Amino acid sequence: MRIATWNVNSITARLPRLLAWLESSGTDVLCIQETKCGEDAFPFEELRALGYEAAVNADGRWNGVAVISRVGLADVVKGLPGGPDYDGSQEPRAVSATCGPVRVWSVYVPNGREVGHDHYAYKLHWLESLRDAVAVDAAGERPFAVLGDFNVAPTDEDVYDPSVFEGATHVTPAERAALGALRDAGLSDVVPRPLKYDRPYTYWDYRQLCFPKNRGMRIDLVYGNAPFAKARQDAYVDREERKGKGASDHAPVVVDLDV
């Protein structure tokens, strides 16, 4: 089974590339982040034509997540149970589903804006709630993974130049400790291999030639439980999809499982 995660930065703007990539990659299950459209505008029909069912949690121009699958889609849960509010509401940042033998979460972890910002506290609370919500599945026997844009680089090796990020979000000890708590709950970082260069970055800013210069970050992560990690045959960042006109600023992370 081929399973992947991709922050598409608007599923509407990315639809031609998304459909082409699904066909060329042969992906069975894709966790999508930043759909940036309401559920009424989600391209269910176009995906169904390629054989995919979709579970969507989205409400408008910001955020939005989905799981699409051509190997079954059951027991859908929208949102993060027990998750914190921001500005008085739960944002659409999580959706989970069982796809054949595997249960997955698609998550778009809050950005945090700046250290000390309300959004940064929200980010840390959100990750605590995620840990609590996945604890049972993380310790279970069924292959299980949380996939998505975590907006945290797990180590200094996961950013192109740590000095650039001093004092910024995405690299603070508190954010990295929150990932550590997920690992303590039974999940491990399924680190992909890069298709080029030495580090498996997944995000490159659109500006200032960051992609050609490989000024990237690894913030799109696959956190799998022990059965998931054991079933892993391969994992890689499809950086080819970051190239050319109309690309997202994130590349897909692909995992092949023997399940």
Next chain:
DNA sequence: ATGCCCCCGCCACGGGGA
């Protein structure tokens, strides 16, 4: 060449991304 930001909502430009 992978090439100097892009998305949305909305019709002008600001907010968000990281």
